[in-house]
Amino acid sequence: MKVSVIGTGYVGLVTGTCLAETGNNVLCVDIDKKKVDKMKKGVVPIYEPHLDVLFQRNIKAKRLNFSTSLKEGVEHGDIIFLALPTPEDGDGSADLSYVLGCASDIGKLLKCYKVIVDKSTVPVGTAERVCEVISSHTDVEFDVVSNPEFLREGFAVDDFLKPERIVIGSSSQKAIELMEKLYKPFVRSGNPIIIMDEKSAELTKYAANSFLATKITFMNEIANFCEKVGADVDKVRAGMGTDSRIGKRFLFPGIGYGGSCFPKDVKALYKSGKDLGYEFDILNAVIKVNDIQKKILIPRIETYFNNDIKGKTFAIWGLAFKPETDDIREAPALYIIEALLSKGANVQVFDPEAMPNVKLKFGNQILYALNKDEATVNADALIICTEWSLFRTPDFDKLKTSLNQPVIFDGRNLYDIKEMQQEGFYYSSIGRETKGK
Numbered sequence: 001m002k003v004s005v006i007g008t009g010y011v012g013l014v015t016g017t018c019l020a021e022t023g024n025n026v027l028c029v030d031i032d033k034k035k036v037d038k039m040k041k042g043v044v045p046i047y048e049p050h051l052d053v054l055f056q057r058n059i060k061a062k063r064l065n066f067s068t069s070l071k072e073g074v075e076h077g078d079i080i081f082l083a084l085p086t087p088e089d090g091d092g093s094a095d096l097s098y099v100l101g102c103a104s105d106i107g108k109l110l111k112c113y114k115v116i117v118d119k120s121t122v123p124v125g126t127a128e129r130v131c132e133v134i135s136s137h138t139d140v141e142f143d144v145v146s147n148p149e150f151l152r153e154g155f156a157v158d159d160f161l162k163p164e165r166i167v168i169g170s171s172s173q174k175a176i177e178l179m180e181k182l183y184k185p186f187v188r189s190g191n192p193i194i195i196m197d198e199k200s201a202e203l204t205k206y207a208a209n210s211f212l213a214t215k216i217t218f219m220n221e222i223a224n225f226c227e228k229v230g231a232d233v234d235k236v237r238a239g240m241g242t243d244s245r246i247g248k249r250f251l252f253p254g255i256g257y258g259g260s261c262f263p264k265d266v267k268a269l270y271k272s273g274k275d276l277g278y279e280f281d282i283l284n285a286v287i288k289v290n291d292i293q294k295k296i297l298i299p300r301i302e303t304y305f306n307n308d309i310k311g312k313t314f315a316i317w318g319l320a321f322k323p324e325t326d327d328i329r330e331a332p333a334l335y336i337i338e339a340l341l342s343k344g345a346n347v348q349v350f351d352p353e354a355m356p357n358v359k360l361k362f363g364n365q366i367l368y369a370l371n372k373d374e375a376t377v378n379a380d381a382l383i384i385c386t387e388w389s390l391f392r393t394p395d396f397d398k399l400k401t402s403l404n405q406p407v408i409f410d411g412r413n414l415y416d417i418k419e420m421q422q423e424g425f426y427y428s429s430i431g432r433e434t435k436g437k
């Protein structure tokens, strides 16, 4: 099939590349000429595991092409995916200007039947609005389908190639059949393609992400309470997670959820409720608790240093909002760095992938180490913000020599508390007893 993907961010690029992998002829369109030129030369503009191999293979096979021309995109694809940004606008709603602007341009360019697919996370009713905008420019037949993505950064290729489900929101049999044909190779295992109306599909995405954010936030509150009563959240988590109604995943407490999806989607769902006179109390609480959780280590650090961290040096391991990505959007590490700098502390950081992005934000206000060991040299404490595998088994003796004092604030619960006590560290983690003095 001929497919166009408009927008080559994480979602667009993974969608385009994976659809080319099953033999479709894909044209990816982006307005950023520099990016398009790079991609034409075979350079993947983002870090996403396994994407590179598929990207090169499909470019070589001439199934994956790039252009800056929306006109070419509209002419090429029988199915046209809109994978455009829907950033948070000033009041927490999703900003639809990219999606609707593109819909308007597509309307002007349409010459024959096409299926336009909303792949971006968009508020309920957007498919309807996209349809109205296109219709206002053309009499040509077309359908608008809502097909939300459930891709996790770091696992996006795998999630696309082996999805647990595919959601297609459409009321047109013709569009549904085309979409089913396109996705059939990805669900040979028997996982379902769930067909529903456009609005339910749009809400499914928000509901799924908000539920997961709520699940994590609930565990973060349980972790905070564990510390008050002297319980161990790891044990509570194991005890709860084995109940199949709860499930083991997304029960890991930490310093809050971040990324490009959860924070934005929870706020957008809350805001759409409010706009309709519905108060999502639970989402309001999730937003509030997560904001506090992101900075939960700061008061602990201050207490440890007798409320005087001015001039102290902190090493930070992990800057990305989670491992296996260079994405720092809404990353807890950023909030921690900001708080430390505002209190006059020095910060030296290391992350295997996210350093260039952090450099763009903090410039020379902080020190960028070449590796994890260099980051800890002469630091008064180590703070762990992202659970990269690289940080899981450090040489503790080396770490003790490197740090001015053996102090770790672990926002991701990487180490065993007893082992840390034996190693002689002051070790503060989330929802577990603090060890050492």
Ligand code: UDX
Residues within 6 Å of the ligand: 149, 150, 151, 152, 153, 154, 209, 212, 216, 249, 250, 251, 252, 253, 254, 255, 256, 257, 258, 259, 260, 261, 262, 321, 322
């Ligand atoms: C998420 C959804 O999982 C995906 O389906 C959707 O399409 C996009 O948003 P992503 O943002 O890439 O994916 O990351 P995910 O792995 O879901 O993690 C989100 C955040 O939750 C991260 O900050 C992570 O550290 C945090 N998290 C996750 C926890 O704090 N605890 C957990 O147990 C799981």
